Amino acid sequence: MGEKTINYIKLPGSGYRSAGSPFVRFALFFVIGFFVLLLRGKRVQLYLGNDHLLVLDTDGYVEEYKRFYWRDIQGFTLRRTVEGKIINLVFGAPFILFSALALSSRDNAAVFLFGIIATVCLIFLIINIVQGPTCDVELFTAVQAEKMPSLGRVKVAKKVLARLQPIINEAQGELKPEEMVPDNPAESVPFEVSQAKFSSSTPVVETYQSKVHSILSWVALADVPGTCLTVFLGQELLRAYSLLHIVALIILSIIALNKQRYTTLPVGLKRLPVVILSGVVICFITSFVLGIYFAFADQEAVATMRENTLGAPWQVVLTVISTAINGFAGLYGVVQLKKYKQSLVEVVPPPLVAADSPVNPDQSI
């Protein structure tokens, strides 16, 4: 029963099998910092065996193996994602911001600090651009669909799949023409590369029934009257309200992102929590950076800002922008959710019958 040790060849690519939305982890970065890297999950790598593909999950101390034999692999799907673009934005925006601050600052220490931060952001940005667009790849067999987190970049995924294709085709042999005939030719639709026609397939997704998006929309919309009121009611109230509102938006956005997965919610509404969360994060980062800048560059301005939350012009601009983003996003969410819920309800009104209409003779006793 002894067999030779299998020699595995490592395939390009490496990823992490993590549970939960990447947006949640991104949001948590602002709460627990770099410790969010501990939530990445197990590292996944692919290896080429003699008669199978080995998927290796490891946390550094235990390795777990899954084998997919060539004869069992039915196919792969590759779907491009927006994560790469988001990462570009996450590093690109701070790079532009800190570069501008470094160039406009008169203090050497501030120039040095902002320059370092801008350089670090630039390095990560270049790495992300060089790696190329991101994607999701899944492997299909007759009984399962397995995600391939290590093939998270289109370049790497296509390289690996190009390597696997001839091996799998050789192992499975050529398909005979009679094997391609569907069981029900009348129901199936042959599809060409550029003209895909689909037979009606029952989606696995569920109807969206949660109220989180509705609450989020109203809370975002409430920012407009809330900010207007607290501006006149006092600085302390304004600060407390702003803080509570930001926390509420972040929490509701994260919950909404999780609730909307695999639901029939329209794409526009699915993007709503992303827009709100992005607005909050960008405004928070901008105010943080500008606060640091003024702490180095203009001490008097800092004192003024402490006394009056809307004392500086940039604070006013930032407040107006964030309130506008929340207001428009909230309004959009409220209107679109109403339309969506109306589209779900199929009401067939009963036929109107007049009080003195003749009785149907067939129904008479």
Add this chain to the structure above:
Amino acid sequence: MVGMLKCPKCQVGLGEFTVVGEAAAFCPHCLKEITIFAFPALYRKLPASAVQAGEAAIEGDSTCFFHPQKKAAIPCDGCGRFLCTLCDIEFSGQHLCSTCLETGVRKKSIQNLEKSRKLEARRAFLLGLIPLFVTGPIAVFLAIRAWKSPGSMVSHKRWYAPVGLTLGVIQTIFLIIFIIARFAK
């Protein structure tokens, strides 16, 4: 049954299609373009006779060890027992009985059946690197335990255990010196 794949994000079926190789499709739900790599297995049905009950034995025939009323079809590559078609488990080019397969899993002698491995040598090495005194004896213990263990299936670094043991011993020596010096005072 003609091929049926799903969108990786929405899990919505991409419809039935008849193509082998690389092709493009659009998810009807999220409207995203999806590249499909289809293989012949997507379209093949299992043959009707894939699982056979085993042919009944007549007088004079060799019979299956586990089913005396069934005709033996093949000997087990592990133990040599005769097996009927029902008992024959074809795995990785070998024909095995269920007992040998179970033994192979338990004793980890069939590499293709191993589902996981502990990297104790790596743990010993990492603990040896952390100078916390107490990690020294633990590193020594793990290194000795991991000395003959197979290690990673894909990239076994044989120097983990000896280096971990060395570092663990050094830390343990320092720990002992520290304790002696402390009590000597």
